[in-house]
Structure formats: structure tokens, C-alpha cells
Amino acid sequence: DQQVKQNSPSLSVQEGRISILNCDYTNSMFDYFLWYKKYPAEGPTFLISISSIKDKNEDGRFTVFLNKSAKHLSLHIVPSQPGDSAVYFCAASAVSSGSSNTGKLIFGQGTTLQVKP
Amino acid sequence: EAQVTQNPRYLITVTGKKLTVTCSQNMNHEYMSWYRQDPGLGLRQIYYSMNVEVTDKGDVPEGYKVSRKEKRNFPLILESPSPNQTSLYFCASTLDGRTDTQYFGPGTRLTVL
Numbered sequence: 001d002q003q004v005k006q007n008s009p010s011l012s013v014q015e016g017r018i019s020i021l022n023c024d025y026t027n028s029m030f031d032y033f034l035w036y037k038k039y040p041a042e043g044p045t046f047l048i049s050i051s052s053i054k055d056k057n058e059d060g061r062f063t064v065f066l067n068k069s070a071k072h073l074s075l076h077i078v079p080s081q082p083g084d085s086a087v088y089f090c091a092a093s094a095v096s097s098g099s100s101n102t103g104k105l106i107f108g109q110g111t112t113l114q115v116k117p
Numbered sequence: 118e119a120q121v122t123q124n125p126r127y128l129i130t131v132t133g134k135k136l137t138v139t140c141s142q143n144m145n146h147e148y149m150s151w152y153r154q155d156p157g158l159g160l161r162q163i164y165y166s167m168n169v170e171v172t173d174k175g176d177v178p179e180g181y182k183v184s185r186k187e188k189r190n191f192p193l194i195l196e197s198p199s200p201n202q203t204s205l206y207f208c209a210s211t212l213d214g215r216t217d218t219q220y221f222g223p224g225t226r227l228t229v230l
Binding site for chain 2: 004006
């Protein structure tokens with residue numbers, strides 16, 4: 001049972017345009033959401049996160065939007081650059097579950113973004 | 118430089134031959150985890166450790182063992198590897214369990230024939 005889903009395996013956009021990556025989740029206990037970026041032959045690196053008490057978090061060119069009623073989040077990259085070409089993973093955790101914080105993340109399948117010059 | 122290292126980076130082995138993938142972090146982190154990445158499934162947690170001598174199962178622990186005898190090291194052991202353990206493995210660490218401070222190693226690509 002995939003609790004975090006990224007239904008688009010790939011996305012191609014032109015340099016300078018907006019990239020929108022989508023993620024859906026099913027577990028209503030998730031209260032913290034993250035996006036990780038992964039280049040080939042490297043481990044994932046943290047990009048941006050959002051707590052469930054917010055609906056938007058912005059960091060430079062990256063903005064994450066959270067729609068709790070729809071159990072949906074999205075990552076917007078504006079403007080997109082060729083260096084943004086990578087695999088993007090959406091992840092979720094339930095840090096306030098009352099149990100010990102295990103640092104556990106539930107990941108989506110990933111979306112490969114290609115930004116064309 | 119703060120980092121998580123894994124060795125080996127690439128490994129081809131045969132069914133049933135015991136192997137160990139090492140993981141080490143130099144950030145004095147309490148929490149460490151192992152994940153495997155498979156096409157169409159994202160990353161799934163295998164085991165995690167909250168401190169020395171404290172480990173617990175993640176979502177896909179079958180066929181794996183771990184140990185945490187020192188804070189910096191968290192080896193992943195496959196006692197009798199099988200072809201369904203062919204995957205890309207990542208070790209990760211975090212100071213206080215907060216997920217946005219999680220650091221990942223570069224990955225180990227394992228092929229079991």
C-alpha cells in the first residue's frame with residue numbers, strides 16, 4: 001500500500017518556465033512533508049519541507065503547497081534551470097505520533113524532472 | 118566536512134554469500150537508517166537505530182540485519198543474499214530524528230546473481 005504517491009514518473013519543462021511536481025498521500029497522520037532532490041550517483045538531499053499547520057512554504061525559487069483536505073502537496077520551481085534536472089522525491093512523516101521520533105520517512109516513487117535549455 | 122560514507126559503492130555477488138555494507142557518519146548523529154530504492158517504489162526504510170545498541174525494524178526488514186556498536190557506524194548485513202535484494206541502498210543519519218536534517222550517503226548498488 002503506497003501511502004505517498006507521485007503519479008508522474010517524469011516531467012519535462014523549458015528553462016525559465018515553471019515546474020510543478022505533484023504528490024498525494026493517504027495517511028491522515030502525516031504532519032510533516034518534505035521534498036528531496038537526487039542526482040545520479042548521489043544520495044538524496046533535502047530541498048524544502050512544510051508542516052501540516054501551514055499551507056505554503058517558500059525558499060527562493062522553490063515553493064511547496066499543502067492542501068490537507070485533498071491530501072495533496074506540490075512543489076513549484078520558478079524559474080526552472082537546467083541544474084534542477086534531477087529526481088524529486090516527496091516524503092512524509094508523522095513526527096507528532098506520540099511514539100519516539102525515528103527519523104522515518106515514507107517516500108513517493110519519485111519524479112524525474114528534465115529542464116531543457 | 119560533514120558526511121555519510123558507504124562502502125562498497127558497487128557490489129556484485131552470488132546468492133547465499135554473506136555480505137556487509139558499511140555506513141559511517143562523522144556528525145555525531147544519534148539516529149541512523151538504512152533505505153533501499155527500487156524502481157516504482159521510491160525509498161523504503163529497512164532498519165533504523167536511535168542510539169548505540171538500539172535498533173528496530175523499518176518497513177522491509179526481512180533478509181537484513183544491522184548492528185550499532187558505535188555511534189558513528191551502522192553496518193547492514195545480508196546473511197544469505199537473494200536476487201530480490203538487488204537494489205540501491207542508502208544509509209542516512211540525523212542528529213535528533215527530525216526528518217529535514219537527514220543526511221544520506223551516496224548509495225551502494227548491489228546486484229545478487
